[in-house]
Amino acid sequence: QVLLVQSGADVKKPGASVTVSCKASGYTFSNFGLTWVRQAPGQGLEWMGWISFHKGDTHYSQKFQGRLTVTSDTSTSTAYMELRSLTSDDTAVYYCARVWGLRGFDYWGQGTLVTVSS
Amino acid sequence: DIQMTQSPSTLSASVGDRVTITCRASQTINTWLAWYQQKPGKAPELLIYKASDLESGVPSRFSGSGSGTEFTLTIARLQPDDFATYYCQQYNTYPWTFGQGTKVEIK
Numbered sequence: 001q002v003l004l005v006q007s008g009a010d011v012k013k014p015g016a017s018v019t020v021s022c023k024a025s026g027y028t029f030s031n032f033g034l035t036w037v038r039q040a041p042g043q044g045l046e047w048m049g050w051i052s053f054h055k056g057d058t059h060y061s062q063k064f065q066g067r068l069t070v071t072s073d074t075s076t077s078t079a080y081m082e083l084r085s086l087t088s089d090d091t092a093v094y095y096c097a098r099v100w101g102l103r104g105f106d107y108w109g110q111g112t113l114v115t116v117s118s
Numbered sequence: 119d120i121q122m123t124q125s126p127s128t129l130s131a132s133v134g135d136r137v138t139i140t141c142r143a144s145q146t147i148n149t150w151l152a153w154y155q156q157k158p159g160k161a162p163e164l165l166i167y168k169a170s171d172l173e174s175g176v177p178s179r180f181s182g183s184g185s186g187t188e189f190t191l192t193i194a195r196l197q198p199d200d201f202a203t204y205y206c207q208q209y210n211t212y213p214w215t216f217g218q219g220t221k222v223e224i225k
Contacts, residue, residue: 037162045154045162045205045216057198061213062119095161102168104152104209108161 002026004096004109011115017084020112022096029053029077033099036070036081038092039111046092050099051079086116120208121146124217130225137193139220141206146186150210153182153191156219157202165204166191196222 007021022034035050043054049060051070060068067084079096097105121144123138131137143152149169154162164173166182169189193200202225208215 016222037216044219045156045207046216047207047216050214059212063213097161102150102209103171103173104164104167104207105154105162106164106167106173111161 002098002107004098004107006094006096006109006112009113009115011117012086014087014116014118016086016116017079017082018086018090018114019080019082020094020096020114021107022078022079023077024098027098029072030074034070034072034079035097035099037095037105037107039095040072041093042087043092048081048094052099083114086114088116090114091116119213120211120215122206122208122215122217124204124206124220126220127218128132128221130223131196132225133196133198135196135202135225137196137222139191139204139206139222141184141189141191141217143187143189143208145211146210147210149185150208151182151184151189152179152207152209153180154207155200156205162205163200193222199212 003025005023012018030053033052036048069082072079085089096109098107123142125140151169153166156162170182181192203219203221205219
């Protein structure tokens with residue numbers, strides 16, 4: 001079955017960077033895209049960006065432009081989300097999700113809590 | 119950015135009720151809209167894509183409709199497992215954006 005398994009919770013200091021990984025299994029990794037969505041405590045969902053393996057490109061929300069990078073390693077079926085220059089506003093649960101063409105986000109990882117605190 | 123506005127923000131209902139949630143886009147998104155259900159402490163789950171297509175494995179009591187700027191998610195007969203928060207999301211235009219969510223509570 002399709003599984004997306006994310007790396008564990010992390011605590012970072014303001015100004016630091018964080019990398020969250022998302023390991024996929026149960027499907028052909030390069031046939032789909034992967035997106036990143038975050039959710040601050042008690043808040044709604046916020047789309048960050050995605051990587052399209054079909055087209056080989058990335059798209060980011062302008063809000064994160066310049067400090068967000070999404071990459072992938074097809075040899076290990078793993079995607080990575082790096083967010084730099086962290087502030088307390090970046091404290092959130094970060095989710096990866098599979099993107100299947102124009103069908104929305106059909107499978108999600110379990111989420112990774114990133115806490116930014118001095 | 120396209121703003122997605124859901125109404126109501128909170129909805130109180132009883133088991134067996136018919137429930138409708140509305141999602142309005144600030145500009146046309148054709149039918150590139152998805153609906154998700156999220157329970158506390160869990161990742162969201164896809165219910166509906168392309169405005170009205172039911173995701174595999176999702177109960178048929180869930181349905182979606184609409185196009186352009188107005189969309190609805192309907193739960194035909196609310197079940198205990200349906201008390202959750204629901205989000206709409208457009209994927210017509212970057213940045214993809216979510217509605218603020220509608221929490222369905224037990225009346």
